[in-house]
Amino acid sequence: MKVSELGEFGLIDLLARMISGAQDKSAASYQKLIIGIGDDAAAWKGDAATQLVTTDSLFQDVHFRLSTTSWHELGWKALAVNLSDIAAMGGVPMYAVVSLALPPDTEVDDVRALYQGMIELAQRFGVAIVGGDTCRAPLVSITVTVLGSAKDKDGRMLTRSAARSGEKIAVTGALGASAAGMEMLDKKLELDAESGGQLRRAFLQPEPRVAEGQRLLALGVKTAIDISDGLISDLKHICDSSGVGARVEMERIPIAPAVRTHFSDRALGLATTGGEDYELLFTASDDVIDRVKAELSCPVTTIGEVVAEKPGSVVMVDEHGGLLSLAKTGWEHFKGMK
Structure with missing residues (x-):
C-alpha cells in the first residue's frame, strides 16, 4: 500500500499504534506522559509544570512557493503555525529550535530575512530561539519545534477529547x-x-x-x-x-x-x-x-x-x-x- 492510499491521518494512526505498542510502559518517560500522539501538542509532567512540545514543517512547493512568498513571511509562518498548536492547548510557548534545509545557492540575505521574520514573532510572545540544525537540500524546508508549558498551575490544558453532547x-x-x-x-x-x-x-x-x-x-x-x-x-x-x-x-x-x-x-x-x-x-x-x-x-x-x-x-x-x-x-x- 502506498501512503497516498493510506492518507495522512491513516498514516498517523498507523505510526501512533506502532509507537505505542513498542513503548516501555515502565519507562520514566512513559510514566510522565500525559498526552501523546493525536492532539495539537504532546504533554508530560515536568518537575514544576506540565510541559508541551509541538513541531511542524514547511516544504517548498508543498506549503509555499518562493515566487509568491518573501523569506520574511516564510520565517514568520514557520513559527506561527507551531505557536498556534500551543495556543490550541491553552499553553505558554517558551522555546523554539529550527531545522533548516537550503540549496547551496541560497542568498545569505534571504536566510537573514527568514530569521528576522521568526524573531519578530518570537519577541511578541516571549519565545527564545535556542538552536537547531542546517543542511544542504535541493529545495527549501524549515522545521520548527516549540516547547512550552501549561499556564494553569494545576496542569490543566485544552484538548480535543473533552467535548460533550449538548455543548x-x-x-x-x-x-x-x-x-x-x-x-x-x-x-x-x-x-x-x-x-x-x-x-x-x-x-x-x-x-x-x-x-x-x-x-x-x-x-x-x-x-x-x-x-x-x-x-x-x-x-x-x-x-x-x-x-x-x-x-x-x-x-x-x-x-x-x-x-x-x-x-x-x-x-x-x-x-x-x-x-x-x-x-x-x-x-x-x-x-x-x-x-x-x-x-x-x-x-x-x-x-x-x-x-x-x-x-x-x-x-x-x-x-x-x-x-x-x-x-x-x-x-x-x-x-x-x-
Missing part, C-alpha cells in the same frame, strides 16, 4: 481568508490593495491566538483545536477524539469580508474546507461561551452544537435545517483535498 461549538475570528490568499497568489488575481493585503497576511503571516487560548482555558473551556486542515476536518478531529458528533449551521459560519466580496460563489467552501486560518475552534456550555464572548477582544461566533448521534461525524445544515453535502472536508497530506 455549543464556537470559533474565534473569521474564516476562509488564508485559503483565498493562497489562491489569489497562485492565480495572480488582482484585488484592491486593502483586500489583497488582508488575504496575503492571512495566508503568510497568520496571528496565533496564544492569549485567546489561555483565556479560553481560564474561563472554563476544556476542548479546542486550531484550524489548520479546515473547519470541518478539524471539527471531525474533535468528534473522533471525544466520541461525539457535530451539527454546524451554515448561516452562522463567520466568513472573512474580503472572501465574501471577491470569492462570493465559493466563500462557504473556502471557510469550511480551506484550512490554515489558525483560529481556535472550541466547544463549551452556553454560559462559558457567553463569558468568552464578553472577555475576548476578538470576535467569537457560535456555529453549532455537539450531538451524541453518529460519533465522529460532522453534518452541516442550512437555515431551514436541511442537510448540506460535504463533498470536501479539508486538506490531508498524501491524499490532498478530500
